[in-house]
Amino acid sequence: MTHTITLLPGDGIGPEVTAAVVQVLEAAGLSATWESFEAGANAVAAHGTTLPEPLLASIRKTRCALKGPITTPIGEGFTSVNVGLRKALELYANLRPVWNLPNVKSRYEGVDLVIVRENTEDLYAGLEHTVIPGVVESLKIITDAASTRIARFAFEHARRQKRKRVTAVHKANIMKLSDGLFIECARRVAKDFPEVQYDERIVDAACMQLVMFPEKFDVLLLPNLYGDIVSDLCAGLVGGLGVVPAANLGADGVGVFEAVHGSAPDIAGKNIANPLALLLSGVLMLRHLDEDAAADRVMRGVTTVLAGATRTRDIGGTASTSEFADAICRAMEADGR
Numbered sequence: 001m002t003h004t005i006t007l008l009p010g011d012g013i014g015p016e017v018t019a020a021v022v023q024v025l026e027a028a029g030l031s032a033t034w035e036s037f038e039a040g041a042n043a044v045a046a047h048g049t050t051l052p053e054p055l056l057a058s059i060r061k062t063r064c065a066l067k068g069p070i071t072t073p074i075g076e077g078f079t080s081v082n083v084g085l086r087k088a089l090e091l092y093a094n095l096r097p098v099w100n101l102p103n104v105k106s107r108y109e110g111v112d113l114v115i116v117r118e119n120t121e122d123l124y125a126g127l128e129h130t131v132i133p134g135v136v137e138s139l140k141i142i143t144d145a146a147s148t149r150i151a152r153f154a155f156e157h158a159r160r161q162k163r164k165r166v167t168a169v170h171k172a173n174i175m176k177l178s179d180g181l182f183i184e185c186a187r188r189v190a191k192d193f194p195e196v197q198y199d200e201r202i203v204d205a206a207c208m209q210l211v212m213f214p215e216k217f218d219v220l221l222l223p224n225l226y227g228d229i230v231s232d233l234c235a236g237l238v239g240g241l242g243v244v245p246a247a248n249l250g251a252d253g254v255g256v257f258e259a260v261h262g263s264a265p266d267i268a269g270k271n272i273a274n275p276l277a278l279l280l281s282g283v284l285m286l287r288h289l290d291e292d293a294a295a296d297r298v299m300r301g302v303t304t305v306l307a308g309a310t311r312t313r314d315i316g317g318t319a320s321t322s323e324f325a326d327a328i329c330r331a332m333e334a335d336g337r
């Protein structure tokens with residue numbers, strides 16, 4: 001089957017890593033028609049906005065997008081395209097599987113966990129105001145509806161992936177109402193999934209345990225802000241942002257698949273960026289599209305290449321972006337499955 005997929009190459013290293021990923025996914029057997037769009041600063045000249053309506057219309061139609069990183073200029077007045085996309089498409093769940101890749105240097109072994117982060121509210125609502133000069137207020141919004149929806153997402157993911165436990169991460173000992181509501185919703189949803197264990201950790205203790213015994217965690221369910229912080233902490237457990245994929249998922253099966261790293265302006269245009277994080281996000285996309293055979297093919301190709309010396313410099317090699325992608329394609333071809 002041929003899929004229609006929205007493509008946002010992004011900027012900085014985005015176009016380089018996106019081209020490499022499209023090459024590998026197609027070599028793995030994905031048949032796709034790509035609808036490509038600019039976003040961010042590159043879109044402003046042509047459309048007067050960072051998130052052009054035709055781009056949003058395309059994702060609403062295709063329900064699937066592969067997205068390269070997009071620069072958010074600091075202090076130039078436009079908000080992050082990533083946050084804008086999440087809001088416009090109601091991508092309420094951020095999913096980040098974190099696991100050790102073979103031969104990628106990290107401090108730990110045996111890490112295999114999944115972060116499920118609520119994407120729409122909490123302190124990210126950005127509701128801040130000055131009460132009187134010298135006193136500001138930032139509103140933490142937690143609702144029953146959004147907390148229940150993300151808890152259900154986490155448990156359904158655990159059930160589908162045959163994972164054993166969901167751990168809700170919170171600070172309800174201090175924020176008794178807001179985080180209290182978050183875990184109340186998680187507890188309620190947990191009752192519908194008797195085959196999945198449920199437990200809770202206070203966020204500071206969870207961070208300590210994650211850096212001491214990361215292999216003990218399975219699915220982590222977090223409100224937006226803790227999710228933001230803990231997901232980068234977890235990326236650090238397995239080698240950093242260059243090797244961790246992410247998906248933003250919404251109602252009606254809309255999925256935007258992206259790397260968690262940024263546009264890396266310091267190395268842009270040099271053909272040295274690591275395409276692995278976006279490629280692993282591409283694997284999540286293949287599974288979302290029920291293209292499991294192609295997803296398995298990519299993972300075998302990646303595993304074979306990482307067992308050898310061909311790798312980009314951020315993970316200890318000398319290969320260029322395109323050499324690394326070519327090597328994965330050759331490994332998949334040699335595999336023949």
Ligand code: NAI
Nearest residue numbers: 069070071072073242260261262263264266267273274314
């Ligand atoms: P960054 O992730 O772009 O770069 C941090 C460091 O990691 C740099 O030294 C960079 O060279 C390296 N790096 C990142 N990705 C790499 C890759 N694939 N291969 C090899 N090295 C890699 O973070 P930074 O510098 O804080 O942000 C740069 C821009 O990206 C900012 O405008 C930021 O807003 C934006 N950004 C966009 C994101 C997105 O579109 N999802 C996510 C994070 C940041």
